[in-house]
Amino acid sequence: MQEPTDAAARRAVKPVICYPNDTLPAPDMALYASARQTARKVGEVEVPPRDAACFRVAAGQFFRISSVEGPQVGDLNLWNSHDLSERFYSGKSRALHGTHLSAGERMWSSFPFLRPMATITDDTLGWYGMDEFGGSVHDVIGTRCDPYTGNLLSGAQYHHCCHSNLTRALADETGMTLSEAEPHVHDVLNVFMCTGFTRDTGQYFMKASPVRPGDYLEFFAEIDLLGALSACPGGDCSSEHSSDAAACHPLLVEVFAPADGALTGWQSPPVNGYDRSHGR
Helix, strand or coil: CCCCCCHHHHHCCCCCCCCCCCCCCCCCHHHHHHHHHHCEEEEEEEECCCCEEEEEECCCCEEEEEECCCCCCEEEEEEECCEEEEEECHHHHHHHHCCECCCCCEEEECCCCCCEEEEEEEECCCCCCCCCCCCEEEECCCCCCCHHHHHHHHCCCCCCCHHHHHHHHHHHHHCCCHHHHHHHCCCCEEEEEEEEECCCCCCEEEECCCCCCCCEEEEEECCCEEEEEEECCCCCCCCCCCCCCCCCCCEEEEEEECCCCCCCCCCCCCCCCCCCCCCC
16 A cells, blocks of 8 residues: 555644543542551452452452462452442543553443542552553553453363453352353453553563562552452463463452541542433
């Protein structure tokens, strides 16, 4: 295809941020930090390698996802614990904050709710930034490893990918059948995963996660949450996922409750105020 004579001029058009986020409701990070200092541990769940587990967090509590034995990536789903139709919306979170999330940024819920579900309050990998390849950690660009894409690309029948892990965990937690639980599994926050897009072909890439034992990502629950976390069968995702070849390790989820009165003035955010008339 012949390049037009004004190709350079077209490429030189400056980009415009689609969703300027300076008017987003800002989390009160100072209040959260103060409340966190008073918090005591009230529960924990260990997620086995190549498997998933559910956990529950009340609004106003904190939860922490930690690397405990070796470098390991986790795929995180969140739901409103009272209504599974309200779930994490990775695409809108990406549009509002960028391709990777860190402290001070939020996990937003699906339409028609569109409100903060959780705010990231601490990230021990915040130092990583963006590397020379365009990679960073905790992405909202990958969907989750799944058996359907594996079958499409290689004819495989692999059952311990993150999609299937999350499906089993949700079914076990709620008493649903696998077929009932599966539609609720959704695009994830890839905790600790180091990813980006290649600059020549624009393809999604992964590389060895910089996470080490003791690193964690911590959140403040803005609403009552049901979470599910899968310890990805790719381990640190340095070479492949959805296989039994990678070294895999457990992940730890801990829940912390602030002292009474530590969140004075804070309220769980209401659902989005759009009137849902859609022009009719």
